[in-house]
Amino acid sequence: MRLLHTSDWHLGRSFHRVSMLGAQAEFIAHLVEVVRSEGVDAVLVAGDVYDRAVPPLAAVELFDQALHRLADLGVPTVMISGNHDSARRLGVGAGLMGHAGIHLRTDPAHCGEPVLLSDAHGPVAFYGLPYLEPALVKAEFGVRTSGHEAVLTGAMDRVRADLAGRAPGTRSVVLAHAFVTGGHISDSERDITVGGVASIPAAVFDGVDYVALGHLHGSQTLTERVRYSGSPLAYSFSESEHRKGMWLVDLDAAGAVSAVRVDTPVPRGLARISGRLEQLLADPRLSGHEGDWIEATLTDPERPADPMARLSERFPHTLTLVFAPEGRDAEPEVSYAERLRGRSDQEVAEDFVAHVRGSEPKEAERLVLRDAFDAVRAEETLREVAR
Structure with a gap:
């Protein structure tokens, strides 16, 4: 069975006040074309469909268009809610959508109830584990501690129990939205640390054939069977080195996994440049970044006049300007956001x-x-x- 693993669409999100709606629409069109051209049997969306609980109308309309286009292809889609989504809002109409092949899993109580699909080699059970806020779901899973590892272990115990009762040879796929140990963070993910614990071990997911993760925005392979697709678009300059894409996953008759990355369209490159203003304006090595979105760090000992206007003459898509003067402690000049970057x-x-x-x-x-x-x-x- 061929799967397309994606996540973290964040529909409705902007990039430093630049609307990303057009780029998100282009991504959806690209996803639909990949499903068609690569013979995909099921699409997996591992949470954070929207950027906030109450998304703007334009984002809802784009999501609706995406669902219609996927349903028209006749290719099943399995989707879970993430920590940015309102699980109840996203799950409205889930029963009806299921009849059209769009399977929304937003209720923690149903973690052990799979979507069953089949190919020539038999059934594949898809288990959707939406984002589990420990304080809200620990009673559901009968755990005493308010931690992500405890509630995810409880959810996976249900998955393994259900799988054990199915026909021998049934293959299994889990969708989850979590921070798993070994993953690399960026600045654009909302902190989900609970009780001082920042991540959970990948071993929590032992016993299934493939784990399609969402939450972290970089495409990452934790093990051959446990992967993050990453976000299809960059949402912070910390993602400037990311290669954005999706995973095209083949699950064979025995449950063995092979995966290749499929790149997604990039609306504009990202670049972080640093130096004195005159150097940045004259350096020929930066010519390749003149069309990129720019985060510029100026190291002039004194603030130059009209730095943003002058930078924008060469780099018209400069979005962020930071001052870090040479030869002095730059901490007082660093923005509040910079000082907090990467800290829970x-x-x-x-x-x-x-x-x-x-x-x-x-x-x-x-x-x-x-x-x-x-x-x-x-x-x-x-x-x-x-x-």
């Missing part, structure tokens, strides 16, 4: 305590902070569900 909410809070008090927080204080962040995250999720 927990780390930011602990740094603030250390800055104000002059000493690191004690372990008991760290636990209080963790519990507070977990409670806030659960409250936000409940509020999104209620919208």
Whole structure:
């Protein structure tokens, strides 16, 4: 069976105030063409279909168009909700859509109930594990600790129990939206750290033939059977080195996996350039970036006059300007976003305590902070569900 694994569409998201809707529409058209030309048997979308719980109307319309085009091809689609999605909103109409071959899995209670598809070699069971907010679903899975590993283990126990009761030789695929150990983060993923634990081990998913992951925006192979497709488009300059694409996965009669990457259309290149303003304006080595979106870091000892206007003459798509003067501590000049880049909410809070008090927080204080962040995250999720 041939599968197309994708995730993290983030429909409705912009890139530094530049609308990405046109690029997202181009991606959807490309996906449909790959499904047609490569003889894909099933499409897997591993969460974060939208960028926020209440997406703009244009994003909803694009999603609707995507579903119609995939349904028209007669190729089944299995899709889960991610941490950016409102699971209840995304899941509206799931029963009816299932009759058209669009299988939405947004309810944690149904993790052990697969979508069953077949090929010439027999059945393949597709299990959808939507994003599991530990504080909200731990009772569902009968776990005491509010951690991603615990709830995902509970969900996978249901998957393995269901699979054990099926005919011998039944192949299995799991879709999940999580941060798995070994994955590399970027600046555009929302922090899902719970209780100070940032990731879960890949061994949680043992026992199935292929795991289609979503959440991290870089395309990554954790094992031959556990992969992130990554986002089809870049949503931060930290993704400037990413090769954006999808995984075309072949699952043979015995459940062995082979996968090749299929590139997705890039609307415009990304480049991070650094140096004094006059150097950046004159350096011939930067000519290849004149059409790219630019994040520029100026190292002039003193701020030059009209730096953005002057940079834009050569690099008309300059979006971000950072000052890091040579020969001095650049920390006061670095933007707030730059200082927080790559740091979790927990780390930011602990740094603030250390800055104000002059000493690191004690372990008991760290636990209080963790519990507070977990409670806030659960409250936000409940509020999104209620919208």
